[in-house]
Amino acid sequence: MNVQSNRKAEPLLRNAYDVAAVRRDFPILSTKVNGKPLVFLDSGASAQKPRQVIDTVREVYEKGYANIHRGVYYLSQHATERFEAVRGTVARFIGAGSPDEIVFTRNATEAVNLVAQSYGRTFFKEGDEVVVSEMEHHANIVPWQILATQIGIKVKVAPIDDYGELILEAYEKLLGPRTRLVAITHCSNVLGTVTPAAEIVRLAHAKEIPVLLDGAQAVVHAKVDVRALDADFYVFTGHKLYGPSGTGVLYGKKAILKKMPPYQGGGDMIGHVSFAGTTFREPPYRFEAGTPAIAEVIGLGAAIDYVEGIGRERIGEWEHELRDYATARLSEIPGLTIYGKARNKAAILSFSLDCAHPHDIGTILDADGIAIRAGHHCAEPLMDRLGVPATARASFAMYNTMDDADALVASLVKVREMFA
Amino acid sequence: MSDLRDLYQEVILDHGKRPRNFRHPADANREAKGDNPLCGDKVTIYLKLSDKGLIEDLAFEGRGCAISTASASMMTEILKGKTEAEAEALFGAFHRMCTTDDEPTVSATLQDDFDRLQVMSGVRHYPMRVKCATLAWHTMKAALEGADQPVQTE
Numbered sequence: 001m002n003v004q005s006n007r008k009a010e011p012l013l014r015n016a017y018d019v020a021a022v023r024r025d026f027p028i029l030s031t032k033v034n035g036k037p038l039v040f041l042d043s044g045a046s047a048q049k050p051r052q053v054i055d056t057v058r059e060v061y062e063k064g065y066a067n068i069h070r071g072v073y074y075l076s077q078h079a080t081e082r083f084e085a086v087r088g089t090v091a092r093f094i095g096a097g098s099p100d101e102i103v104f105t106r107n108a109t110e111a112v113n114l115v116a117q118s119y120g121r122t123f124f125k126e127g128d129e130v131v132v133s134e135m136e137h138h139a140n141i142v143p144w145q146i147l148a149t150q151i152g153i154k155v156k157v158a159p160i161d162d163y164g165e166l167i168l169e170a171y172e173k174l175l176g177p178r179t180r181l182v183a184i185t186h187c188s189n190v191l192g193t194v195t196p197a198a199e200i201v202r203l204a205h206a207k208e209i210p211v212l213l214d215g216a217q218a219v220v221h222a223k224v225d226v227r228a229l230d231a232d233f234y235v236f237t238g239h240k241l242y243g244p245s246g247t248g249v250l251y252g253k254k255a256i257l258k259k260m261p262p263y264q265g266g267g268d269m270i271g272h273v274s275f276a277g278t279t280f281r282e283p284p285y286r287f288e289a290g291t292p293a294i295a296e297v298i299g300l301g302a303a304i305d306y307v308e309g310i311g312r313e314r315i316g317e318w319e320h321e322l323r324d325y326a327t328a329r330l331s332e333i334p335g336l337t338i339y340g341k342a343r344n345k346a347a348i349l350s351f352s353l354d355c356a357h358p359h360d361i362g363t364i365l366d367a368d369g370i371a372i373r374a375g376h377h378c379a380e381p382l383m384d385r386l387g388v389p390a391t392a393r394a395s396f397a398m399y400n401t402m403d404d405a406d407a408l409v410a411s412l413v414k415v416r417e418m419f420a
Numbered sequence: 421m422s423d424l425r426d427l428y429q430e431v432i433l434d435h436g437k438r439p440r441n442f443r444h445p446a447d448a449n450r451e452a453k454g455d456n457p458l459c460g461d462k463v464t465i466y467l468k469l470s471d472k473g474l475i476e477d478l479a480f481e482g483r484g485c486a487i488s489t490a491s492a493s494m495m496t497e498i499l500k501g502k503t504e505a506e507a508e509a510l511f512g513a514f515h516r517m518c519t520t521d522d523e524p525t526v527s528a529t530l531q532d533d534f535d536r537l538q539v540m541s542g543v544r545h546y547p548m549r550v551k552c553a554t555l556a557w558h559t560m561k562a563a564l565e566g567a568d569q570p571v572q573t574e
C-alpha cells in the first residue's frame with residue numbers, strides 16, 4: 001500500500017491561509033501527548049482555545065470581574081457592559097436582527113431544552129408533533145422525548161439516504177396538520193452533512209410551522225445568517241467555536257421569545273418578586289436565571305472576534321481542502337469505510353476499519369499522540385441507521401494541517417498491521 | 421503510557437480475532453446481557469449451571485472491541501468446569517487486577533487460571549478501557565446471580 005503522501009505542491013503565491021500562524025495562537029497544539037506532538041482531530045467534540053480567548057478570560061478574572069446587572073460600582077458596571085456587548089457580537093455573527101434575540105445558555109443542549117420546556121410545553125398539546133431527522137445529536141432528540149412523556153407529543157423522524165443527506169420529499173410529507181415544530185441539525189456531527197436549512201425552513205413555513213436549527217457544528221464551519229435562513233430558533237455552543245465551555249446561545253425571533261414563559265426561575269430574570277406574585281423581565285433576560293458564565297461569555301466574544309478576524313469563508317475553504325485531502329488519503333487504506341458522502345459536507349470524517357473496533361483504533365492512535373473520537377457520538381439512532389455500533393471520527397478545524405491527515409493515515413496503517 | 425504491546429498482547433489479538441465459545445448453547449439455563457452504552461459494546465453470556473453449582477458450559481455472543489471480545493473469550497475457556505464459588509473468586513481477583521495496582525492472590529487450585537488472565541492486566545494503564553475488559557465478567561456474575569436487569573458498565 002502506498003503510504004507516502006501524494007499531496008499536491010502548495011502554490012507559491014496564493015493569498016494563503018496561514019495555518020502556521022493560526023497554530024501559534026493555540027498553545028495546546030505545541031504540547032506533546034504520550035511523547036508525541038499532539039495531533040488534535042476531535043474539535044467536533046470540543047475545539048481548542050486560542051491565546052486570545054485564554055487571555056481574555058484571565059484578564060476578566062484578574063482585572064474586571066464582578067457580578068453583572070446588579071452592582072452600582074465600577075467593576076460590576078464594567079463587567080455588565082462587556083458581557084452585554086457579547087450579545088451584540090453574537091447577534092452580528094449569526095445575522096440576528098437585535099441583541100435582544102440572543103439568549104445565553106450553558107450550551108446548545110440547554111438551548112434546545114429551553115425551547116422544549118418553555119415554547120413546547122406552553123404551546124403544544126397531546127398528539128402534536130415535532131419533526132426531527134435521523135441524524136440528530138441526542139441533544140436534539142431527548143428534550144423532545146422528555147416533552148413527549150410530559151404532555152404526549154409525538155416525535156416524527158425524517159429519514160436520510162445512503163449518502164447521509166436528508167430526504168427532502170420524505171421530510172415534506174411529515175409536515176402535517178399536527179406538526180408544531182421542526183427541529184433539525186444544520187450540520188451532522190457524525191456525517192458532516194450540511195443540511196439544506198433554507199429549504200427545510202421554506203417547506204415548513206409554507207405550512208406555518210416554525211423551525212429550530214441545531215447549529216452546534218454549522219456555525220464553526222461556515223457563515224450563518226439566521227435572517228436569511230428565516231430560522232425561528234437557532235442554537236449553538238461556544239466551546240466548539242474555540243470559546244470557553246459553559247457558553248451556549250439560543251437565538252429566537254423576538255416575537256416568539258416574547259410569547260414564551262420563563263424556563264427557570266431565580267435572580268436576574270424577574271421584574272418584581274413578592275409572595276403575592278412575581279413579574280418577569282423581557283427577553284432575553286427572562287430566560288437567564290441566576291448568575292451566568294460571565295468571564296466565559298466575554299471569552300466567547302473574544303472567540304468570535306478571533307474567528308471573524310481570520311474570516312469564516314477562508315476558514316471554510318481551508319477546512320474543505322483538509323476534508324478533500326483527508327478523504328482521499330483515508331480512501332487509500334484497504335478495509336476502511338467512510339460514512340457520509342453528502343454533496344455539502346463539513347470536514348468531519350466518520351469511518352470504520354473492517355479489522356478493528358473504533359475503540360481499539362482510538363487507543364492505538366492515542367499512543368501516537370492523535371486524538372480522535374470513537375463511539376456513537378451521541379447519535380445512537382444514526383448508528384442504528386448506519387448499521388454499526390460505533391465509528392471512529394476525525395474532525396478537522398481551522399488549525400489542522402495536511403500533516404495531521406498524514407499522521408492519521410500512518411497510524412491507521414499501524415492499526416491494520418496489528419489487527420488485520 | 422506503557423507500550424501498546426502490553427495491552428494488545430498476541431494472546432489478546434488472537435482471542436479478539438477468533439473468539440472461543442462464541443455461540444448460544446441450546447441447553448443454557450442462565451443468561452444475562454451486558455452493555456457498555458458509551459462504547460456500543462454488547463455481550464450476552466450463556467451459562468449451563470448444574471444443580472451442584474458447577475458451570476458445565478459457558479458461552480457468549482455479542483460485538484465489541486478486541487479487548488472486550490478477548491476477555492469474554494478467555495473467561496469462557498477458564499470458567500468452564502469451575503464451581504460458582506471459584507468463578508466468583510476469579511471474578512474478584514480479575515476485577516482487582518484490572519482496576520488497582522494490587523497483586524491479587526487466589527487459592528492454589530486457581531493459580532494457573534489466574535496466571536493466564538494476567539495478559540489482560542495491561543488495561544489498568546488505560547482507564548478508559550477497563551470497562552471493556554470487565555464487561556463480560558460483570559455479565560457472567562449477573563448470569564450466575566440470575567439477575568433480570570441488563571448489566572451496564574458506566
